[in-house]
Amino acid sequence: QVHLVESGGGLVQAGGSLRLSCAASGDTFTAYTMAWFRQAPGKEREFVAAITSVSRRTSYADSVEDRFTISRDNANYAVSLQMNSLKADDTAVYYCAAGPNRYNPMRSSTYYNNWGQGTQVTVTT
Secondary structure, eight states: OEEEEEEOOEEEETTOOEEEEEEEEESOGGGEEEEEEEEOTTSOOEEEEEEOSSSOOEEEOTTTTTTEEEEEEGGGTEEEEEEOSOOGGGOEEEEEEEEEOOSSOOOOGGGOOEEOOOEEEEEEO
């Protein structure tokens, strides 16, 4: 098991940028694929991006492709989400998640068994 703590959320104007960070502790970090999910008010939690362990294969939701970048620092047990060109529709609570590493990054929330507490991102117009 890994313990996950997100940071970096906040209030930003449309078109702006934010960088979310997730610090992990506990189990060996390289045993996990890491992902970001988000949940807007009244909506289901949805996949944003994922990155595998050593090979760093990535996957993105269509809605964030070319705007968001996921990265990880295995030495420091950290994963980040760089968010550019933010839109009002990106407003949500963003969650960091960890699941057993596989060849391809997994997109289903049911695959991930470790979750952070979430960080709020609010994009204003």
